[in-house]
Amino acid sequence: MTTNTLVAKIWSFCDTLRDDGLGYGDYLEQLTYLLFLKMADENPNDYNLPKGCNWQVLLRLEKGDLISQYETILKSLAKSGGMLTKIFVGAQNKIHDSSKLKKLIKLIDEENWTLKDTDIKGDIYESLLQKNAENSGAGQYFTPRSVITAIVNCIQPKPEEIISDPSCGTGGFFLGALEYLLKKRLNPKQKRLLKFDTFHGWEIESSTARLCLMNLFLHGIGDLKDTPDIEVTDSLKIQPKMGVDIVLANPPFGKSSSDIPTIDEKQAKKDGYFLRKDFWVTTSNKQLAFLQHIVSMLKENGRAAVVLPDNVLFEGGAGETIRKKLLEEINLHTILRLPTGIFYAQGVKANVLFFKKKKKVSKPATKEIWYYDYRTNVNHTPKKKPLRFENLHEFCKCYLSRKREERKEKWSKKNPEGRWRKYSYKDIIARDKINLDITWLKDSNLIDLDNLPDSNVLLDNIIENVESSLASFKVIKETIDSE
Numbered sequence: 077m078t079t080n081t082l083v084a085k086i087w088s089f090c091d092t093l094r095d096d097g098l099g100y101g102d103y104l105e106q107l108t109y110l111l112f113l114k115m116a117d118e119n120p121n122d123y124n125l126p127k128g129c130n131w132q133v134l135l136r137l138e139k140g141d142l143i144s145q146y147e148t149i150l151k152s153l154a155k156s157g158g159m160l161t162k163i164f165v166g167a168q169n170k171i172h173d174s175s176k177l178k179k180l181i182k183l184i185d186e187e188n189w190t191l192k193d194t195d196i197k198g199d200i201y202e203s204l205l206q207k208n209a210e211n212s213g214a215g216q217y218f219t220p221r222s223v224i225t226a227i228v229n230c231i232q233p234k235p236e237e238i239i240s241d242p243s244c245g246t247g248g249f250f251l252g253a254l255e256y257l258l259k260k261r262l263n264p265k266q267k268r269l270l271k272f273d274t275f276h277g278w279e280i281e282s283s284t285a286r287l288c289l290m291n292l293f294l295h296g297i298g299d300l301k302d303t304p305d306i307e308v309t310d311s312l313k314i315q316p317k318m319g320v321d322i323v324l325a326n327p328p329f330g331k332s333s334s335d336i337p338t339i340d341e342k343q344a345k346k347d348g349y350f351l352r353k354d355f356w357v358t359t360s361n362k363q364l365a366f367l368q369h370i371v372s373m374l375k376e377n378g379r380a381a382v383v384l385p386d387n388v389l390f391e392g393g394a395g396e397t398i399r400k401k402l403l404e405e406i407n408l409h410t411i412l413r414l415p416t417g418i419f420y421a422q423g424v425k426a427n428v429l430f431f432k433k434k435k436k437v438s439k440p441a442t443k444e445i446w447y448y449d450y451r452t453n454v455n456h457t458p459k460k461k462p463l464r465f466e467n468l469h470e471f472c473k474c475y476l477s478r479k480r481e482e483r484k485e486k487w488s489k490k491n492p493e494g495r496w497r498k499y500s501y502k503d504i505i506a507r508d509k510i511n512l513d514i515t516w517l518k519d520s521n522l523i524d525l526d527n528l529p530d531s532n533v534l535l536d537n538i539i540e541n542v543e544s545s546l547a548s549f550k551v552i553k554e555t556i557d558s559e
Contacts, residue, residue: 319375
């Protein structure tokens, strides 16, 4: 059975459980628990589970006994330490119809999961995560795998480098980096570091962190005793003690958490604030706070690629201060303008900022910014026309073609449709509010009365622009309310 067929088979049962009020995220959690128990049953030498916490027990039980025993197993596993505790802590049974729970158990039991290699198991689980992202509001900003692959190919992580994500979600960036590193010839020391010490993440939602740990585990990261360093907390409240080599992240869009990071010691003593002396400015805008946090995470010559919404590029006040400091102290060398229609929320306009932390120097660290505009006149949708890695191949080629100081523009007066163009520090700093939201391509969707686009295309563009504007207004209002 192919991965897609197996995923469709298992996921289809979710519709049955939705009649009982079980959401997509809840279903994915229950799958996580049951898949783990099934794989432990298939390979007991690798999974030392507590007595009575096994798959065969669940297979034998019926009706009420099944529900009570399943709940007992979850509680017992949560107290077992190591990876078991991290995956099962706080775990609850949410399938209260014993016949439906039994049917799901039998559905999972039809496949032998550990006969499949690590990549196949991981691919299946990642596909289930993708299904959850497609169908639930919680996955509206789920980073497309194609974007992750392009980012990782440009960042080019090296063996033994420490890779962090302060908002790691289900671990997509970690898996992209893992896939890249596994293509290299690694010595035993490098393999061990990759398995146990390479990835460090923070996730504020415990249920999402659980999915991340399971995802990494199925891809060969960590074992039952030594778990990947995934901490369940608001990472903005954790001031870095040591720098990391690489940060890959897509920080959550929208309103800041209830507490606001501040650089003012007096303000930090008030309710609703916490001190971050390593920040440039106080802000309630979550993306601007994360951008400062990511800069503080990097060691000297550390590099980052961060997905951020358009408002980070042009918002005034704290935004202008942060952009000024970013250009002065950090080498912000590349910006990829992502197309709309690639996230599960409509109208999201985002970019990838690539930068490198430099030594403090008297001159600005950023000499020029290279832009690749893969938004203007580009249309994608998550389901019907998803963004694929091939679509970003030209960007990767431009990014990697030569040393940054030797790059050549695709844009010119003779080729005004070129998507690869640079702007100097002087060009940028002279712009109102140091606005980094730059485009030069002619938008073919602008209304030409002599050549109107198809009505469906026109309506899609109107809807997209309205929803994007509403999202921007919400961010502005939330920021004003917070301040």
